[in-house]
Amino acid sequence: MMAKNPDKQDILRQEVLSVLGDTTLATPTTLAQMPYLKAWVRETLRLYPVLCAIPRRPAEDIVLSGYLIPAGTTQVEFLTHVMGRDEKLFEDAEAFRPERWLRKKDAIPTDTSEAFSSTPFGFGTRMCIGRRIAELELHLLLARIVQQFEISYPPDAENVEPYVRGVTIPDRAVRAKFVDRQ
Numbered sequence: 485m486m487a488k489n490p491d492k493q494d495i496l497r498q499e500v501l502s503v504l505g506d507t508t509l510a511t512p513t514t515l516a517q518m519p520y521l522k523a524w525v526r527e528t529l530r531l532y533p534v535l536c537a538i539p540r541r542p543a544e545d546i547v548l549s550g551y552l553i554p555a556g557t558t559q560v561e562f563l564t565h566v567m568g569r570d571e572k573l574f575e576d577a578e579a580f581r582p583e584r585w586l587r588k589k590d591a592i593p594t595d596t597s598e599a600f601s602s603t604p605f606g607f608g609t610r611m612c613i614g615r616r617i618a619e620l621e622l623h624l625l626l627a628r629i630v631q632q633f634e635i636s637y638p639p640d641a642e643n644v645e646p647y648v649r650g651v652t653i654p655d656r657a658v659r660a661k662f663v664d665r666q
Contacts, residue, residue, distance in 0.1 A: 485524075485527075485528050485531075485580050486629075486630075486635040486660075487635045487636055487637030487660040487661070488580070488637050489580050490636070492524075492580065492582060493630070493634070493635060495520060496520055496521060496524055496582075496626075496630055497630045497631075499518050499519075499520045499521060500518060500521060500627050500630045500631055501631070503517045503518055504627065504631065506631060506665075507631070509624075509628065510623065510624050510627040510628070512620065515620075515623050515624070515627070518623075518627065519586055520582060520583075520586065521623060521626060521627060521630075522585075522623060523582040523583065523584075523585035523586050524582045524626065525619065525622045525623060525626060526582070526585045526602065527580060527581060527582040527584065527585060528580075529568075529602070529604040530568040530574070530602040530604070531568055531569070531578075531580065532646055532652055533564040533565055533568060533602075533604040533652060534604060534651050534652055535564060535604070535651060535652070536563065536564060536565040536566075536646075536648045536652055537561040537562060537563050537564060537565070538561070538562040538564060538603070538606050539559050539560070539561050539562075540559065540560050540561075540562065540610070541556055541558070541559050541560070542554075542555055542556070542560060543555055543556070548560070562603070564602070564603065564604055565646065565648075565652070567601060567602065567603075568601075568602050568604075570601075573601040574601065605618070605619075629662075631665075632664065632665060632666070633662040633663060633664060633665060634662075634663045634665055635660055635661070635662060635663075636660070636661045636663060637659065637660055637661070638659055638661070641659040642656060642659075644656055644658050
């Protein structure tokens with residue numbers, strides 16, 4: 485996403501440099517001062533969730549879109565990939581817009597439907613146990629990459645699409661170039 489969105493990469497880099505400078509490594513404390521970086525990761529996972537679906541077996545009867553799903557009889561799939569690209573949930577859903585996750589209060593969506601419109605790690609007691617570690621590693625890595633490199637994407641490169649194979653992977657080699665800023 486950085487290579488395909490150089491204008492947004494510049495915004496991200498400016499935020500990282502304003503907090504860390506060129507060489508200081510990010511910490512959990514400094515990450516709290518970088519809402520655009522966190523929004524960047526959230527937007528990327530909205531468009532390209534690692535798991536395209538999250539399966540659940542209801543513990544009690546539920547009604548979905550007028551259909552009764554009896555407790556324990558069938559599995560319900562939450563299609564995270566489809567939800568993340570749904571125009572009813574996200575305006576201009578196919579566009580990469582990290583700004584959509586920025587809010588007045590700590591970059592947390594204030595509307596409940598908005599907060600649950602993208603749940604790449606699941607939610608509640610069965611959410612991914614490694615979520616916090618994974619997010620922290622993504623934030624730390626992204627901050628360091630932006631400090632050190634400019635990422636570019638050749639204009640003649642084929643468009644990479646998601647391919648589901650247990651987890652979401654690119655359907656072809658990703659041709660991105662890391663240019664050292666030093």
